[in-house]
Amino acid sequence: MKLQKPNDVMLQVSMRVITLFIFAFSFYLFLAGHNNPGGGFIGGLMTASAILVLYLAFDMKTITKAIPFSFTTMIGVGLLIAVATGIMSMLFGYPFLTHFFDYFLFPLFGEVELTTALFFDLGVYLVVVGAAMTIILAIAEDDK
Amino acid sequence: MTVLHWAIISPFLLAILVPFLYKYGRKIHTGWFVLLLPLALFIYFLTFLPRSSAGEVVLRTVPWVPSLGINFDLYIDGLSLLFALLITGIGTLVILYSVYYLSKTKEKLNNFYVYLLLFMGAMLGVVLSDNIIVLYVFWEITSVSSALLISYWYQREKSIYGAQKSMYITVFGGLSMLGGFSLLYTMTGTFSIREIIANIDLVTTSSLFLPAMILILFGAFTKSAQFPFHIWLPDAMEAPTPVSAYLHSATMVKAGIYLVARFTPVFGGSPEWFWIVSLTGIVTLIWGSVSAVRQKDLKSILAFSTVSQLGMIMSLLGVGSVAYYFYDGDNALYTTAILAAVFHLINHATFKGSLFMTAGIIDHETGTRDIRQLGGLMTIMPITATVSFIGLASMAGLPPFNGFLSKELFFTAMVNVTEYGIFSVETWGFILPVLAWVASIFTFLYCTILFVKTFTGRFQPEKLSVKHVHEAPFGMLVSPAILGLLVVIFGLFPNVLAYTFIEPAMQAILPGIMEPGQQFKVHIYHWHGFNLELWMTIGVIVLGAILFITMKKWSQSRFYRKERDIFNYVYDSGYDGLIKGSQLITRVQMTGRLRDYFVYMCAFIVFLIIYTMIRYDAFSINTANVSPIEPFMWFVVIAFVVSIISVPFINNRMTAVVMTGVAGYLVALMFTIFRAPDLALTQLLVETVSVILFMLVFYHLPELRKEKKKPAFKLVNLIISVAFGVMITLVSLSAFAFGSETNFTSISQYFIENSKVLAGGYNIVNVILVDFRGLDTMLEILVLAIAAIGVVSLIKLRFKGSEDV
Amino acid sequence: MEVLMSVVIGIIFSVSIYLFLSKSIIRVILGSLLISHGVHLLLITMSGLQRGGPPLLGLEAEAYTDPLPQALVLTAIVISFGVTAFLLVMAYRTFKEHKTDNLEELRGSADE
DSSP, rough: OSSOOOOOOHHHHHHHHHHHHHHHHHHHHHHHTTTTOOOOHHHHHHHHHHHHHHHHHOHHHHHHHSSSSSSHHHHHHHHHHHHHHHHHHHHTTTTOOOOEEEEEEHHHHHHHHETTTHHHHHHHHHHHHHHHHHHHHHHHHHOO | OOOHHHHHHHHHHHHHHHHHHHHHOOOOOHHHHHHHHHHHHHHHTTTTTTHHHHOOEEEEEEEEEEGGGGEEEEOOHHHHHHHHHHHHHOOOOOOOHHHHHSOOOTTTTHHHHHHHHHHHHHHHHHHHBOOOOOOHHHHHHHHHHHHHHHHTTTSSSHHHHHHHHHHHHHHHHHHHHHHHEEEEHHHHHHOOHHHHHHHHHHTSSSSSHHHHHHHHHHHHHHTTTTTTSSTEEEEEEEEOOOOOOOIISTTTTHHHHHHHHHHHHHTTSSHHHHHHHHHHHHHHHHHHHHHHTTBBBBBHHHHHHHHHHHHHHHHHHHHHTTTHHHHTTTHHHHHHHHHHHHHHHHHHHHHHHHHHHHHHHHHHHSSOOOOOTTTOHHHSSSSHHHHHHHHHHHHHHOSSHHHHHHHHHHHHHHHHHTTTTTTTHHHTTTTTHHHHHHHHHHHHHHHHHHHHHSSSSSOOOOOOOOOSSOOOOHHHHHHHHHHHHHHHHHHHHHHHIIIIIIIHHHHHTTTTOTTTTTOOOOOSSSSSSSHHHHHHHHHHHHHHHHHHHHHHHHHTTTTOOOOOOOHHHHHHHHHHHHHHHHHHHHHHHSSSSSHHHHHEEEEEEEEEEEEEEEHTTTOOOOOOOOOEEEEEEHHHHHHHHHHHHHHGOOOOOOHHHHHHHHHHHHHHHHHTTOOHHHHHHHHHHHHHHHHHHHHHHHHOOOOOOOOOOOHHHHHHHHHHHHHHHHHHHHHHHHHEEEEEEEEOTTTHHHHHHHHHHHHHHHHHHHHIIIIITHHHHHHHHHHHHHHHHHHHHHHOOOOSOOOOO | HHHHHHHHHHHHHHHHHHTTSSHHHHHHHHHHHHHHHHHHHHHHHHSSSSBOSSSSSOOSSSSBBBBBHHHHHHHHHHHHHHHHHHHHHHHHHHHHSSSOTTTTTTTTTTOO
16 A cells, blocks of 8 residues: 555545545444444444545545644553543542443433443543554555 | 551652653752652651550551452551651651762762652551561562662663672562462461461461471561672672662661561561571671671671671571560560660661761762772861761770660670570570670771771872862761761660660560560660670770781781672572573574474473363363354355465465455454354454555565475474364363353353443443453553554664664 | 354364464464454354344343453454554564565574
């Protein structure tokens, strides 16, 4: 895979639309994880594949501009979120990584369950996306 | 977590902050920030003093691994409080001293203070822990931080050598101590020292009594540099002088003393304990003092003198343990030894700390520590000379300093031994006072040599590299002067310590001897009349003086010129032998061929598992309980097997990747069939990303080639791989059969029942991942992060030019 | 089904060990990829296959397939992805540095 500027207008146009759907779906998978198949791992991998598709269709520069943060930082942030979720419960006197949940009533959505496990899963999600992208980009960028 | 716990943790927390303080506060010496902590801790521990002298103990518990009986229990009694005050008090002085000793601009202060704080926290942990496992953990941290501090100037080869040596010896001792602790646990079923002492009968009647005792003593002796493990201490003098003053005289080496004192109630009263501890101590005492005489380096003299003084305290603890045998109220005949041990422990910390600091001052100002190049410093450095004199006189046992008092008590205790009439002391007991006395002569001798050679005589500026030798700055003198002042105060008014420190510590070392509410009688006299002890002291001074005057004659002897301890050769040759032996084994076994290793491993695994299964008759196949095979499953399986088997035969890399990809997607399909939607999704996505990854990498890699090997070679490969496969099949079948024949309930039932109730999730797999087994998942994403960082560093970091990688 | 799967797993292991024993670093990596499939299937198989519905309580099935091996395997899949990626990159770098993918030629010299 060469990540120089290709000239595939059709591909680029269709990818813009398709990746949007993949992103939406990956986000759904991530949120649905607690009750249906999905979760941080699956959502993260799906997002990573969406970004990969973008890289395939466009060149490196464009995407780096479009996604203006480093994936390496994303790993760190993910790990921090996961650890912080664990420590939060310690602050309330529960063992490390105890999660809580409750049901809330929202307008439009109706009754929604909110759980601190979601934050932990968010950490997992970020680490998975970050790690997968870091690994692949590290090889792809290495043109020497 | 109580305040006491935070007191132990605070040095570790500060250690995290030190690099930032160093980086952003460069104008101020980092030591000033660090100084505040031991000072605060010292004051904090002082507040326990009234309670401890009233005989109260403080216990604070935080559960750590309660299921294994490992709790972060802290315990303050007279003994641990004494040590805690020594650690924080001397720590404060040493850090103050180091501020002036270590240059702000030239030294890597961040490293230094991080290590020092690690040590301080660990040492506090050692002396305050009630749980022996916690104690062990802190114990090893002190070994590690000590090695780090010794190798602080890591560019020097000798520093590295000294650090390694101390590390190997103390860690060896630490490990055997852990063995002893586990034996104690098997005897008593508890890791708590208090509870072990409460269940003492279980220990004394057990056949493991002696092994446990010896293993624990190994730990104590290696840490406290007892003969013949003392060889690491002189080499540890490569550390910066503040470190030597702190770790290698006042605190860490006393951890072994602490351990012996702490375990006196457990093992004390047995003849083995009495003889091993007191003989090792007395031999160390004489060996150290004789070796110190022939040293030419100031710090080496002090190192060997530390060895010998530690031996003295150790022997006192050994002798004092008989108090348990007699169990006889307040009989000074039996308790003097413990009294002397505690008293000398304090005294040694004061005078040896100040001596190390003055040695450091001399080194700092003149650029050398070699007594042959020094001389006449008395007029140039009067304050240093005065402080040194006080310290040395105290160590030599001259009145009116505190060393005199504790040495008198030491003689008393040793002479008392001959009157015990147990453990066959009537035949062999006399050697203790005799050796003690001889050792004291040499102690006097090296103290005299140290003072005379350094401070009197002719000043020899031509031998020094430093041009203008002058007295040290005021700040550097403060700490040794304070310690010197304490030497005088404790010498003149020893009884200020009596019921504040010594008596509570004695109660802690010898619990259960006194009735509750009673106290040991502790009164230290300056004048006992013309008794045997006084004559012994006079003899020491006279003989020591004669030896010093005749020094010119015997200093030509071979004995005097040999500085290195003979046990170093044992260590060095053992070390070399270990390395050579390992190299030999490595060379035979490590061919460097990956295939060979795989052959070893696979053949061994196959052998081990097949053997075990035959031995226990574990093969079984159960077809009664299997689930039916749906017809389409055959297609999946056949496609899968074909794709897998084709991989080794493909010589086109892209085809190989496609084939493994096919296999991966079929695995995803199987997961779907096996009712594992989460797995199927994950597998699908991972396979996609993996294929992209393979494509990316294979773009750069060469084409696969046909393996050119001899048929016999291939046959071996084939046999091993097929055997491995058959073994796995059998294991899988037997495991399944076992699972369906025996009626154990899977722990999964818990997850299925509670997933909704406890975690509020319907997807059990996900709930297990993020909630029930969240820690696993956290470590897993950590692994992923490490893999990513590894990949990045493999790609991005490379050596410039043609350096060999 | 379990018996069939056991045989399939045995085949996976055989093939991957055979790949491990070859000279080419790429084959070794392919072997490690395959062996992880083998391990995942082994974990799932040992607990019994198709013992009920998928472990989703929303389905309100009478019985559920054992969720614990699934959680283990999910973790294992992601980890083996990380490991494979690392191995691949290591092979890639090794090839860049030494211009060979032959493990025999990559042996260290005897005096190391």
